[in-house]
Amino acid sequence: MSHFPFEAQRSQFPILTQKAQLSSCSQSALSIPVTDAIARYMASWSEKGMDWGGWAELLDDARAQFARLIHADVSDIAVMSCVSDLASSVGNCLQFDHERNGIVLGEIDFPSLGHVWLAQQTRGAQVQFAQPDAGGEIALEDYARLINDRTRLVSVSQVSYANGFRQDIAAIGALARAQGALYFVDAYQSVGAMDIDVVRDGVDMLVCGGQKYLLGCPGIAFMYVRRDLAQQLRPANTGWFGRVNPFAFDIRLLDYADGARRFDTGTPPYINAAAAAAGMAMLNQVGIERIEAHIEHLSQVALDTAASLGLAIASPRDPRRKGSNTAIRVNDSAAIERRMAEAGFIVSARGSLIRVAPHFYNTDEEVAGAMHALARMV
Ligand SMILES: Cc1ncc(COP(=O)(O)O)c(C=O)c1O
Numbered sequence: 001m002s003h004f005p006f007e008a009q010r011s012q013f014p015i016l017t018q019k020a021q022l023s024s025c026s027q028s029a030l031s032i033p034v035t036d037a038i039a040r041y042m043a044s045w046s047e048k049g050m051d052w053g054g055w056a057e058l059l060d061d062a063r064a065q066f067a068r069l070i071h072a073d074v075s076d077i078a079v080m081s082c083v084s085d086l087a088s089s090v091g092n093c094l095q096f097d098h099e100r101n102g103i104v105l106g107e108i109d110f111p112s113l114g115h116v117w118l119a120q121q122t123r124g125a126q127v128q129f130a131q132p133d134a135g136g137e138i139a140l141e142d143y144a145r146l147i148n149d150r151t152r153l154v155s156v157s158q159v160s161y162a163n164g165f166r167q168d169i170a171a172i173g174a175l176a177r178a179q180g181a182l183y184f185v186d187a188y189q190s191v192g193a194m195d196i197d198v199v200r201d202g203v204d205m206l207v208c209g210g211q212k213y214l215l216g217c218p219g220i221a222f223m224y225v226r227r228d229l230a231q232q233l234r235p236a237n238t239g240w241f242g243r244v245n246p247f248a249f250d251i252r253l254l255d256y257a258d259g260a261r262r263f264d265t266g267t268p269p270y271i272n273a274a275a276a277a278a279g280m281a282m283l284n285q286v287g288i289e290r291i292e293a294h295i296e297h298l299s300q301v302a303l304d305t306a307a308s309l310g311l312a313i314a315s316p317r318d319p320r321r322k323g324s325n326t327a328i329r330v331n332d333s334a335a336i337e338r339r340m341a342e343a344g345f346i347v348s349a350r351g352s353l354i355r356v357a358p359h360f361y362n363t364d365e366e367v368a369g370a371m372h373a374l375a376r377m378v
Contacts, residue, residue, distance in 0.1 A: 005294065009286060010361045019344045020366035025161060025189060025325045025357035026348040027211050034215060037278035041271050055270035062273040065280035066222040069288060070206060071197040078223040078263030083188055083207045086223040087116040089237040089263055090184060090205060094152055096124035102151035103127045106138050108165065109157035113186055117155060136163040137316060143172050151181040159189035159323030162350055164315040166322050173202035188212060192283050193324050194292045198224050210272060213359060215279025220272035225260040239265035291360040295324045298358045298367050302326035305368045309375040314353055325357040330378050339377055345370040
């Protein structure tokens, strides 16, 4: 085995002494810092009764950690409970008029995004899907064919939740910009696993939730909105936390906070913020470039082992064209997920696929071991 660089951090994930958790495309492993952060929240509630000031700081910290992971400014980050809500909020404040009503997205993107954009048909949107080829990849030309001067929004998933295909978000963003369309990136399968720079990559809006590669729990999601774009948007999904001063308590005043914070709505999910902040702090401390390099290495191990065992690989064969997730086609994925868990390998079933999705704390042996266990079961 090559040298494993993260022994100290690995010891912070108790489950790894018992099981190989390889399910970061769904839920990553629970660490001691995240457990402690949740416990501190519970203690403050139990002992102080309430601590709104302290809880608000947890959210500020989570926003700052997220901003750092994508090279954004903390004031450009909005918070809601899930990615679906954030996307819906964006959809509801765009105009789909005679001049611009097109929405283009990938057919292998997460279904929620399809649902959210299709729901805008009642407001005039026309939705078009870029198609994957037989290998499960969408060619840049396919986007180029669909994006034109009537496109309002281009929405892409940076890494597919299904087969792990990784899109060139800078190149698709350039196509959107050239036609004057807005550019929305669903990075739920990529933030925390790879280096993302929203400014370098020309992204207008980017979303990601807490429980996958961010190492947190469900119930919180973050959205970057480019500053000058945010200033033009007036979200219809709103509430007191979206105001310039939430504590003005003026029922007749609908002003909008500066920047992305205007997308905030009601009382935030503070306990989930505590978990997310602790998880992301570990990622930022380790360094996202090191994490990305290790995950790419684990991808190669997964692909090589799966190929040598004759498994039906559904992911791109080049580690640079995929995220962490290596998907294997199987007959009964739910049954195999259960049997894999009994054998000590936590992997994730979706449709006809078993997804093996390591994080930086996983080793070559765990990834290769999962492939060998799968080969025995299929
Ligand atoms: C890429 C991607 N986008 C969106 C979602 C759904 O996000 P949420 O449940 O926060 O709305 C998922 C969940 O698995 C996902 O993998």
